[in-house]
Amino acid sequence: MWADLHCHSHRSDGVEAPADLVRAAAAAGLRCLALTDHDSLDGIDEARRAASALGGTIELVAGVELSCAVGEGEVHLLGLFVDPADAELARVLADARETRQRRGEAMVERLVAAGLDLDAEAIRRRVAGGAFGRPHVARELVAAGFAADVDDAFAKWLVRGRPGYVPKPRLDARRAIDLVHGAAGVVSVAHPVWYRDPDGTVAALADMGVDAVEASHPDQDEETEARLRALAGRLGLAESAGSDYHEPGRGRTVGQCRLGKSELDRLRGRAGGAR
């Protein structure tokens, strides 16, 4: 098995440097890694250099994860094989990061207003110019003793209905698909099992023009994976696979979910722009 096409560095809500992820991927025997930070391509150059330094044993695919709206729901779309120099994509991502920054500050304000003695500056240091996400707040909540671990911090403070929850503006899914295609990339539906109606959501997105579905992901069991593969076949979609790795100690590892070489080539075959 060849490729892990979903992971996060400290340029978004992961904790490791892009180069460290590339080295971990090579050590795990991967031949291809996609860096897919939320709303950021800032880690791609560093990851590319780290891959080159390994002498071409591992390919680095430029990717990005976009939080999108489909009706009332939120879906995450992975843009893979994108051109990091695409100006329109860069502009939209910069806007999204600014929005995340404002929303992040609002989350912290709400938690402080709820009586938590949180260090806003410490949270800003965790974000450090990356794409601000709830995991940054969650880690500080753990460090300050307001939660047992990151999952507990989400459940107590950061999910809808809890004191620190602030919704995040989402990109229209059609717009996101066009944007990634315009940057020569392919679009895969991330972790379908997260959505209320996974198969229906994938089918609706297939109608809107996505290229693939992330059939293999740590949160999806083998039965789900088999069902998603069959669905991809029926809808004429390619497949992707990804560990969605963010940080050590949470039960995920780089390379945990892998795509075979022929599936990778099929996915890559859809990249390149005009369609």
Ligand code: AMP
């Ligand atoms: P955000 O984009 O700021 O809304 O944060 C979403 C990110 O938080 C996801 O990409 C996951 O990394 C993480 N996440 C979302 N929901 C949970 C949860 N219930 N428990 C732990 N982590 C979560």
Ligand code: FE
């Ligand atoms: Fe994340």
Ligand code: FE
């Ligand atoms: Fe996601």
Ligand code: ZN
């Ligand atoms: Zn992800």
